[in-house]
Amino acid sequence: MNVHTVDLKKAAELWAQDVSASQIAALFGVSRSSIIGFTFRNRDMFPKKPKKVSERRIKAEARALMPKRPKPEKSPKLPSPQKVAKIEANEYDASRADFQKPLHLLSSCECHWPLNEGSPFMFCAAETDEGQGFCTQHKLRAYRPRIKVERERDAA
Secondary structure (H helix, E strand, O other), X not given: OOHHHOOHHHHHHHHHOOOOHHHHHHHHOOOHHHHHHHHHHXXXXXXXXXXXXXXXXXXXXXXXXXXOOOOOOOOOXXXXXXXXXXXXXXXXXXHHHHHOEEHHHOOOOEOOOEOOXXXXXXXXXXEOOOOOOOOHHHHHHHOOOHHHHHHHHHHO
C-alpha cells in the first residue's frame, strides 16, 4: 500500500462528517485497517468519535433511577418439627393396622393418613370420598372445624 494514496486532510473531513472507516477506505481504495491506523497515529486530525448509546442502555439507566418497589413481606416461618403438636394414634388407627399400605401402593381413593413414624411409612388405606385425601375418621382429626377459627378471630 502506498501512503500517498490517502489524502489525510480529505479523510479527516470525512471522519468529522461521521463517515465510517469502511466507507472512507472504499473511497480511497485501501483497507479499513489502514484507515483505522491513520486515525490512531493522527489523533489531532481524527478525534475519537463518541460512543453511540443504545436504547437498551438508556432504558436500563432510567430504570435504575426509578424508585424501587418495596419487597413483599415474607410469609411467617412454619414451626420446626419439634414444636408441632403430635397427633397421637387412637383405637381406629390400631384397627387399620391389618389394612395398611406403603404410599406407592395407595390409589387416589384411599386414605393417605400415616399410621407409623418410622421407615417404611405405612398409610391407612381406608376408602375415601372422591377427591379427598383422608377417610372420614382421619379428616375429622386433620382439619379443625371452621367455627373454632371464626371464634378465635373474633376474640383477637
